Amino acid sequence: MAQKVREYQTFLSKYLVESSEAKFRAVKDAEARVTALYEAKIRTLTAAVDPASLPASDAASESLYDQRNAAVVAAAAADKTRWGEKEVAKAAGGAAPASLEAAAAAASLASEQEAWDARPESAPVTGVTLTEEQAERATHGLKGRGEVPGPTLAERVDQGAAGNAMEKEEEKGETEAYDARSRAVAEAGKAGKSRWGDMEVQKSSSYAKGMTLSEEQAEKATHGLVGRGEVGGPSLEERVNLGAEILSDTQK
Known part of the structure; x- marks a missing residue:
C-alpha cells in the first residue's frame, strides 16, 4: 500500500510539472507570434514609399498637378x-x-485704369427719397437767398413767429410720445413683463423719474420765467417794489 502511494505521488508531481511547462511554452509562443505581427506592421508603416509601388491613379494625379503648376507659371509669365x-x-x-x-x-x-476709364461721367444718386418737408428743410438756406423758388428773406421773417410756434408744437408732441413710451417701458420693467433688456429699462426708469419734479425743483426751474412775468407769479416791477419794502423794514 505504501508503495502505491509513493508511485501516485511521483506521477502526480511529474504531471503537474510537465503541464505547467507546456502552458508556459504555449504562452511564450503566442507572445512571439503577436510581437512578430506588430513589428511587421510597424516596419510597413515606417518604410519609405517606393514610387514604383504607387497605384497608377496616384502617379497620374501627381503628373496632372505638375502640369497644372507649369500652366499657372506660364500664364503668369504671359500676363494672362x-x-x-x-x-x-x-x-x-x-x-x-x-x-x-x-x-x-x-x-x-x-485693371485699375480700365475701371477708371469705364466710370460714368456723372453717377446719379440712387436709393434716396426725400419727402416734401425734408426737401424744404434741405434747401432752406438757398430759398432764403432767393437762389431757388421759395419765400424771400422778408417773407421768412414775417413767417418766423408762426413757424417757431408750429415747430414747438411738433417738438412737444414728439417729446410727449417719448415720455409716454419711457413710462410704459419703466412700468413694464417693474411688473416683470418687459420685452426690453435691463439697460433699456434702467434708462427709461431714470428718464421717467426725471420727468417728475418736486415743488422746490419746479420753483427753481421756473424762477427765471417768473421773474420775467412769462408764467404765473409777481412781475419784475412788483418784485422790485416788494424788495424795496422789505429792505426799508429791515433798516428801521
Whole structure:
C-alpha cells in the first residue's frame, strides 16, 4: 500500500510539472507570434514609399498637378493668369520671380485704369427719397437767398413767429410720445413683463423719474420765467417794489 502511494505521488508531481511547462511554452509562443505581427506592421508603416509601388491613379494625379503648376507659371509669365501672386509663387515652387511680380503689378495697374476709364461721367444718386418737408428743410438756406423758388428773406421773417410756434408744437408732441413710451417701458420693467433688456429699462426708469419734479425743483426751474412775468407769479416791477419794502423794514 505504501508503495502505491509513493508511485501516485511521483506521477502526480511529474504531471503537474510537465503541464505547467507546456502552458508556459504555449504562452511564450503566442507572445512571439503577436510581437512578430506588430513589428511587421510597424516596419510597413515606417518604410519609405517606393514610387514604383504607387497605384497608377496616384502617379497620374501627381503628373496632372505638375502640369497644372507649369500652366499657372506660364500664364503668369504671359500676363494672362487669373491667379494671385502667392498662388503663382506656390506653383513656381518658391518666391515669385521678379518678372512675375512685375507682370502682376502691371496687370493690376491696367485693371485699375480700365475701371477708371469705364466710370460714368456723372453717377446719379440712387436709393434716396426725400419727402416734401425734408426737401424744404434741405434747401432752406438757398430759398432764403432767393437762389431757388421759395419765400424771400422778408417773407421768412414775417413767417418766423408762426413757424417757431408750429415747430414747438411738433417738438412737444414728439417729446410727449417719448415720455409716454419711457413710462410704459419703466412700468413694464417693474411688473416683470418687459420685452426690453435691463439697460433699456434702467434708462427709461431714470428718464421717467426725471420727468417728475418736486415743488422746490419746479420753483427753481421756473424762477427765471417768473421773474420775467412769462408764467404765473409777481412781475419784475412788483418784485422790485416788494424788495424795496422789505429792505426799508429791515433798516428801521
